[in-house]
Amino acid sequence: MNTPIRSTDLFRDLSAARLPTLARAWEVWTADPRHAKQGPEACLRFLLDAHLQARDHTKLEAFFRQAGLPSHFALATFEHGLRVGVDDLCMAHLRAMSWARAGQTVVITGPTLSGKTHLAAALGREAIAHGIRSTMVQAPAMLERLLDPDVSTVERKRHFKQLSRAELLIIDDFATEPAGDEETVQFRRLLDERTRRGLPLVVTSIHGPDEWDKAFAEVATREGIYARVLGGACHQVALRRRQRSNGSAHVTRVTNPARKPRKVKEAA
Incomplete structure (x- = not known):
């Protein structure tokens, strides 16, 4: 007979595996009593959605930081x-x-x-x-x-x-x-x-x-x-x-301090 996995054990294992997003999502899932009667498919969907949202957020941060x-x-x-x-x-x-x-x-x-x-x-x-x-x-x-x-x-x-x-x-x-x-x-x-x-x-x-x-x-x-x-x-x-x-038209760009000033050739 399979031994059920305790929520604290799974949280610990996910954290140890460097999957903090899934660990936090699992913690949120288990803390909500409404989820007790839902099956593994619903749980998996919840965890997957949390993972995808975190991944997109990371990509967005990198995109705007680079820009x-x-x-x-x-x-x-x-x-x-x-x-x-x-x-x-x-x-x-x-x-x-x-x-x-x-x-x-x-x-x-x-x-x-x-x-x-x-x-x-x-x-x-x-x-x-x-x-x-x-x-x-x-x-x-x-x-x-x-x-x-x-x-x-x-x-x-x-x-x-x-x-x-x-x-x-x-x-x-x-x-x-x-x-x-x-x-x-x-x-x-x-x-x-x-x-x-x-x-x-x-x-x-x-x-x-x-x-x-x-x-x-x-x-x-x-x-x-x-x-x-x-x-x-x-x-x-x-x-x-x-x-x-209109704030949407005003841009404050974060400049890179390491970037060298652009050289301008003097007119002959």
Whole structure:
């Protein structure tokens, strides 16, 4: 005859196995007398839901920490409507994530205080909730790290690989600062790799696509960039400026103190 497992024993064993989320969930389950008459399937579902919620929370924390953004950005807190450039139909399409599963691109443009970063980060949060691993970076910082001579070649290659294989890559401030020939080529290489893998992309830019030429020096390479961002199935969202009182449009980014200031070439 099997000996029943005491709740305290299972809690201890789960903790010892470094499964604190399951241990806490088991403690909550056993403390509720309403669960006494429920079967093992209900208990297992309760424990599994707790585990999945904790896992998603960890992923969200990592996503926003890497992006240097506050973690409250979500589609639920993004005020949409015709006056800001995102109607209900567009929002429903973005929320459904079918575009991400199909490897398509979302281009979000608009002036300062229009909510571009908020919407992009919210899409990253939604993607994680759909089981899509997401990474968000600022274009200038991304290029700086990929080309920094003070960073080892191994580390730069590792970072490139992470960006090229992220299930969803979100690039903030795209085509905002001028990029030299080497930076333009690096951008093209990254987008080539992601296109080859059929992976989705979100970019935000203060400039519309018709103004991107100012940001990339090498003509042939930048045309390749445009083809990979705007070609195929591309969903363009043009936001309009909001009032400063709307908190959803104001972004306080947590900067990385280790990041070196961007070098600006003096005019000859």
